[in-house]
Amino acid sequence: MSDPAYVLDSTAFYAGIPYQGSGRYYTTYLVLEEVKHNSVGSSLIHSRVQVTEPSRESIGLVKATATKTGDIRALSQTDVSLLALGLDLKARDGGVSLVSDDFAVRNVAEVLSIPLAPTSLKGGEWKSISWKMYCRGCGKTYANPKLTTCPVCGTQLSKKASNG
Numbered sequence: 001m002s003d004p005a006y007v008l009d010s011t012a013f014y015a016g017i018p019y020q021g022s023g024r025y026y027t028t029y030l031v032l033e034e035v036k037h038n039s040v041g042s043s044l045i046h047s048r049v050q051v052t053e054p055s056r057e058s059i060g061l062v063k064a065t066a067t068k069t070g071d072i073r074a075l076s077q078t079d080v081s082l083l084a085l086g087l088d089l090k091a092r093d094g095g096v097s098l099v100s101d102d103f104a105v106r107n108v109a110e111v112l113s114i115p116l117a118p119t120s121l122k123g124g125e126w127k128s129i130s131w132k133m134y135c136r137g138c139g140k141t142y143a144n145p146k147l148t149t150c151p152v153c154g155t156q157l158s159k160k161a162s163n164g
C-alpha cells in the first residue's frame with residue numbers, strides 16, 4: 001500500500017501540516033499564489049508539498065458537476081483546481097484525500113467520489129466534522145449544511161451526526 005496522499009487547500013496551509021509520518025502532500029499553483037503572499041503561509045510551504053497543475057479534462061468535469069449541484073457560484077478558480085487535482089490523483093494512484101473546510105468544495109468532492117480527509121487540521125490534529133446532510137432517497141451524504149434537497153435525486157435532506 002502506498003503512502004497516504006493529501007490535496008491541500010489554502011486553509012490547510014494556515015492550519016499547519018503535520019509533516020511527520022509518510023504522507024505525501026499536493027496542492028495547485030493557484031493555492032500557492034494565495035498562500036505565498038502570507039508570511040505564515042509561505043513559511044509553511046515545505047519541500048514535501050508537490051505543486052501540480054490539474055488536467056483540463058478534470059477541470060471540465062469539476063465545473064460540469066458543480067453546475068449540476070448548484071455549487072459553481074460558491075467555488076473559486078482555486079477551489080475548482082483543487083477538486084480537479086483530487087480527481088487526477090485519485091485516477092493515478094487512488095490513495096488520495098482532499099483537505100478543505102469549504103462546504104461547496106466538500107459537497108462537490110462527495111458527488112465526484114473524491115475522498116475527503118476528516119476536515120482540516122486544528123491544533124495539529126485531523127478533526128472530524130460532527131454532522132452531515134443525509135438523503136433518505138438515495139443514501140448519499142453531503143457536508144454542506146445549506147443544502148436542503150439532494151442534488152442527485154431531489155429528495156429533501158435531513159441532518160445526521162457523522163461518526164468520529
Ligand SMILES: [Zn+2]
Binds near residue numbers: 136137138
Ligand atoms: Zn438523493
